[in-house]
Amino acid sequence: MPAVLHAAGIDVVRGGRYLLRDINFTVHPGEHWALLGPNGAGKSTLLHILGAFGHPTHGTVDVLGHRLGRVDMRELRTHIGHVDPRHRLDLPLKAHDVVLTGLTNTPELDPRRRYTGAEHRHADELLELLGMSQRRDSAWTTMSQGERGRTLIARALMPKPSLLLLDEPATGLDLAAREQLLTSIDQLRNEVGDLASVLVTHHLEDLPTSTSHALLLRDGKSVIQGAVELSLTSATITKCFDHSVLVTRDRGRWAARSS
Structure with missing residues (x-):
């Protein structure tokens, strides 16, 4: 099945500084990715490009089968669902x-x-x-x-849309509202089986149980990516955030605390 998103060797350079460096990233239908990392890691920059709002400095990006730079970006964005709580x-x-x-x-x-x-x-x-x-x-x-x-x-x-991008959807929510939102996202993903999604967050506690894959960024570079069983562990989160962290999972939900 064709990929919904495919980024190959992308760099983003602004003012001589690399905001993203050599990112390779592929999302297939039905996959639900978490994009995690500390402040300044490049999460928002990557989501901006995946949402067809900008181009990489180097490398190629295909969104819904269309190569950025060879497609009407405005028309392409009509086929992407973008959720920004700061709307x-x-x-x-x-x-x-x-x-x-x-x-x-x-x-x-x-x-x-x-x-x-x-x-x-x-x-x-x-x-x-x-x-x-x-x-x-x-x-x-x-x-x-x-x-x-x-x-x-x-x-x-x-x-x-075939692709849903969620930019820190739990921002500003209290405990009950967050749980209601995450339950709704899980239900949505279950109902729409071929929907692909990428959710950006700083916090493992904000990840729905339906999260299937994760990409961890630090200083614009990929720390690890892949299925959550391999990518969301104490070792990988410790490396990503440069802080000793214990990651646990209970009934499908993650939690992290200093170890």
Whole structure:
């Protein structure tokens, strides 16, 4: 089965400094990757490129079968679901309408577009999948951070993407909201079997149980990558964060503390 993402030997250089160096990374349908590393490791830079928002300085990147530099980046981004909890929206749009904006990737509904009954039903189905049916008509400005996070995931799924990128989706959530969000992500991945995803975080505790692979970055370089059984261990996390860490896993969830 063709790869959803394939990066070969990519470097990103800014002002003479390497933000990423010789990154090789492949994601196949149905795989759910964690992208981990300390501040400044290059996680956001890599996600920016994988989301077709930028080009590497050296190397090649193929996203959904299209080579960056040979494709309309704006059109390609319409096939990628991107979840950013820092999404700015000051309008009191209802949750249902926020999800609909995922079709055009705009902050508000497109007044020139006529949304079909099927599109409205799909928006409601996604809200139900993310546990937000009861908040369908709630205004964005009145939602909790956790409710906004789940609404943004539904929004990202509206165009039925093959790839979902989640940029620290648990940022700013309290314990209950985080658990609800991670449960929703697990359920989503179970329901959409061929969906591929990459989730960026600093914290192992923020990883859903459905995480299948991980790429660990430090100083712009790959520390290790592969199946979680090999990539998320006390030794690999200790090396990645340059701090002695004990990693444990219980009922599919990870935890880390100083050893």
